[in-house]
Amino acid sequence: MKFKPSEISTVIIVDKKRGGTKTLQVKTKHISRLKHYGAGILAVIIALTGTIFYLRSENKQQEQEKQQLMAQVTKLKGQIPPPVAPVKQTNTAQTYIQAIEVKLQTINSYLKKRGLKGFSTKDIGGNGNAEESKLTDNEKYSLYDEYLDRLLHAVAFTPMGYPRISSLTSIFGYRSDPFDSDHAEFHPGIDFKGEKGDEAKCTANGRVESAGWYGGYGNCVRIMHANNIETLYGHLSRITVKVGQEVTAGQKIGEVGSTGRSTGTHLHYEIRKNGKPVNPVSYLSLNN
Numbered sequence: 097m098k099f100k101p102s103e104i105s106t107v108i109i110v111d112k113k114r115g116g117t118k119t120l121q122v123k124t125k126h127i128s129r130l131k132h133y134g135a136g137i138l139a140v141i142i143a144l145t146g147t148i149f150y151l152r153s154e155n156k157q158q159e160q161e162k163q164q165l166m167a168q169v170t171k172l173k174g175q176i177p178p179p180v181a182p183v184k185q186t187n188t189a190q191t192y193i194q195a196i197e198v199k200l201q202t203i204n205s206y207l208k209k210r211g212l213k214g215f216s217t218k219d220i221g222g223n224g225n226a227e228e229s230k231l232t233d234n235e236k237y238s239l240y241d242e243y244l245d246r247l248l249h250a251v252a253f254t255p256m257g258y259p260r261i262s263s264l265t266s267i268f269g270y271r272s273d274p275f276d277s278d279h280a281e282f283h284p285g286i287d288f289k290g291e292k293g294d295e296a297k298c299t300a301n302g303r304v305e306s307a308g309w310y311g312g313y314g315n316c317v318r319i320m321h322a323n324n325i326e327t328l329y330g331h332l333s334r335i336t337v338k339v340g341q342e343v344t345a346g347q348k349i350g351e352v353g354s355t356g357r358s359t360g361t362h363l364h365y366e367i368r369k370n371g372k373p374v375n376p377v378s379y380l381s382l383n384n
Contacts, residue, residue: 203247252344253321254322254323254325255299255300255376256300256345256379259299259329260288260296262290263288264288264289265288266283266286268286268377269282269375271283284366285328285367285376286375286377287365291352292354293333294352295352296352297346298317298327298344301344302327303341303342304339304342304349305319307338308339313364314330314331314332315332315333316356324370326367326371328367328368331364332355333350333361335349336348336349
């Protein structure tokens with residue numbers, strides 16, 4: 097391609113050693129821009145140099161951090177005690193205490209479902225009397241284990257705690273008839289405040305004896321427990337269990353309502369022993 101004379105500049109290169117010259121033709125616009133090209137190249141060189149120094153600094157800092165971490169790891173390793181050979185524990189006091197704690201945790205789960213405070217697992221052991229001192233370890237363990245089994249069964253199958261956590265609206269015993277204030281009536285249970293649809297829970301393991309309409313109790317669930325003890329849950333808006341069903345403490349058996357002979361939404365709760373009503377308040381707490 098040919099260029100116009102005005103677009104071309106001639107550059108003369110002098111070779112001092114050989115005494116000759118060379119000519120080089122370049123576009124005139126490149127010569128005018130030579131300062132810009134030089135400045136650009138210089139800027140690239142400065143940027144590359146700065147990058148190299150920055151990367152070297154970062155590598156040095158990372159290496160220092162690595163060395164510090166390695167020193168900390170080495171220090172921590174030195175603080176770890178050497179492994180100890182496992183010690184066989186056959187029929188020891190510690191093994192038995194662990195078994196007691198497992199049973200107490202199971203008992204506590206029953207109590208917490210009923211709104212009651214559980215047993216403490218601290219200070220487990222005997223009372224240190226003279227009779228106990230004559231027993232062998234195996235005999236003491238056996239007696240404690242038998243006692244805990246009885247306690248676990250009693251807690252599981254004896255009504256205890258609250259069928260719902262709320263305030264009482266009526267207590268056990270004689271009271272003014274809510275339908276006729278001029279007369280008194282015997283109230284065979286206690287009433288818990290509640291809204292329609294609130295959960296009603298059984299207070300012990302047992303078997304559902306009846307689940308349906310039960311005279312003035314309206315929709316009612318009756319559950320038989322150990323030692324000929326029965327619980328009754330009345331005026332329910334909905335029943336969620338069936339006759340013959342095995343239930344456990346804390347399980348939902350129905351929902352609060354106002355069915356039957358009732359003046360408002362609440363849960364009627366009774367405990368019967370040998371077929372006769374007893375005061376449920378005595379069963380709400382372990383301390384009564």
